[in-house]
Amino acid sequence: MTPVERFRELLSVPTVSRADPAEVDDDAFVLFRATLERLYPLTHAHLEREVVAGHSLLYRWRGASPEAPLLLLAHQDVVPVDGQSWRHDPFAADVEGEGADATIHARGAIDDKGALVAVFEAVEEALSEGVVPRTDVWLAFGHDEETRGTGARAMARILAERGVRPALVLDEGGAVVDGAVPGVAAPTAMIGVAERGVATFDLVTREAGGHASTPPPMPATARLARAVDRLRRRPFPRRLAPPVHAMLATAAAHVAEPLASAFRRPRLSAPLLTAVLSALGPETNALVRTTAVVTRLEGSPGDNVLATTARASVNVRLLTGDTLADAAIHLRRAVRDPLVDIELRHGDDPSPVSPWRGASWRRLSRAVADALGDDVVPLPYLQLGASDSRFYTGLTDAVYRFAPFHLTRSERDALHAPDERIRVDVWLRGIRFYGALLRS
Structure with a gap:
């Protein structure tokens, strides 16, 4: 079988979290594990x-040494396709087009089986x-990254108990993109x-309820x-924030004036830079502010019943x-209503910031170039x-987030959406990246 054929077979297994x-189909994960064993015999014989x-x-x-190992992360699970309209069956892994235009359409093609299978291909080839x-190489592939992350938490805990201290941890994250930073003409590898x-917060309002034919002036839903x-x-x-400051300062060598001067001293030009980045679109806006968006609404269980509890x-x-x-604090100040309860359901603070200089950064940069x-x-x-x-940051300060695929804006927009896809030649180059990293 070719690498693409193996990739397509693994994409066809619906490991939906x-x-x-x-509601999880455990049999799909068992099948996925068995398929990995069959498709990558050397990996399962030697690791x-x-x-x-x-x-x-x-x-x-x-x-040759267990000290300062490499740890590569990816996840097996994919998000559901419920209610989405796809041009191709999301688990058929159809190939559309030919040559440089050949594209695999499937749920998980990018997020995150693209990286997971590319790692297996690189390891099997190296063996x-x-x-x-x-040094030792560890591979950790979670099964519920899209929901709870219990698998990753458990594996990180095992590594910590065994005293494993990686020199470098790499997970999914940024990609190779065009036009991500104003003024930079070259493609950029966005390494997180x-x-x-x-976090998920709930806004909750409550009232006595009753029949919808006699509503109060300000029902819970209003x-x-x-x-x-x-x-x-x-x-x-x-x-x-410091990572965005580092991004702009590093990009300064690749832009013309006057942007170069602004990027070299971003703290001095922060008000202008943050305003511009915020206005350029949702992705760059999210680089310069905490974001909050309502994703679910709940109210009454019946059409003619007043909600006793309404929740966002x-x-x-x-x-x-x-x-x-x-x-x-910000949510409370924004809502400005003491009768709206604000409840934290679950959440994690931002991760520590890993260095963008030094041996680990140079290792990643060399693999990108090679x-x-x-x-x-x-x-x-x-x-x-x-x-x-985020669950592995206690093992080392060198935790990075990068998927080695050159993605267009429309391809990035298809993550968690209909018609997720990846070009075949882009995916094959990603295998070379992991191979270069393993040999570094």
């Missing part, structure tokens, strides 16, 4: 494997060539040196709607330097979404 564990927390997979490839890594915190609109109209303040779930993504306590091209500029980056990497 769901908020309710009772030690443990099944953790039900379906997560932890591998150890013993090298076939007799490669013995200088930190990620925003993530009070909640007013709170939601007030929150939308009062966003968190803009701010230049607020997804909050915390900028580096903000905390869960800061977010709660596999993806000297014209690709590695830039430190603030990862906007949450990943399993």
Whole structure:
């Protein structure tokens, strides 16, 4: 079989994670594990494997030394496709187009089986060539990154108990993109040196209830709607966080004046830079402020029944330097209504910031140049979404978030959406990146 054929077979296994564990198809994860064993026989003959927390997979490839190992992360699970309209069956892994236009359409093609299978391809190829890594290589593939992250938490705890202290941890995150930073013409490898915190807060209003034919002047639903609109109209303040400062300062060598001067001293030009980044679009706006958006609304169970409790779930993504306590204070000030309760359901503060200089950064930058091209500029980056990497920050300060795929804006927009896809040649180059990293 070719690498693409193996990739397509693994994409066809519907390892969908769901908020309710009772709704998860465990058989799909068992099949996925068995398929990995069959498709990558050398990896499973030479690496030690443990099944953790039900379906997560932890591998150890013993090298010449156990000190300062490499730890590569990815996740097996994908988000549901319920209610989405796809041009292709999301689990058929159809290939559309030919040559440089050949594209695989499937749920998980990018998030995150693209990286997971590319790692297996790189390891299997290295083993076939007799490669013995200088240090141990650990592979940790969670099974519920999209929901609870229990698999990653358990694997990180195991590594900590065994005293494993990686020199470098790499998970999904930024990609190779065009036009991500104003003025930079070259493609940029956006390597996450930190990620925003993530939390869910509930806005809750309550009343006595009753029949909908005799509503009060301010029912619970109306009070909640007013709170939601007030929150939308009062966003968190803009701010230049250290990872974004590093991104701009690093990019200064690749832009013309007057941007170069502004980027070299971003703290002096922070008000202008944050205003521009906020106005450029949702992705760059999320680099300069904590974001909060209502994602779910709940009210009455019946059409003719007044809600006794109305609830809005607020997804909050915390900028580096903000905390869960800061977010709660902002929500209270934005809502301006003591009869709206604000409840933290769950959350994590932002991750620590990893260095964008030194041996680990140089190792990643060399792998980018070797596999993806000297014209690709590695830039430190603030990862906007949450990943399993946040559970491993206690093992080392060198935790990075980067998927080695050159993605267009429309391809990035398809994550968690209909028509997720990846170009075949882009995915194959990603294998070369992991191979270069294993040999570094």
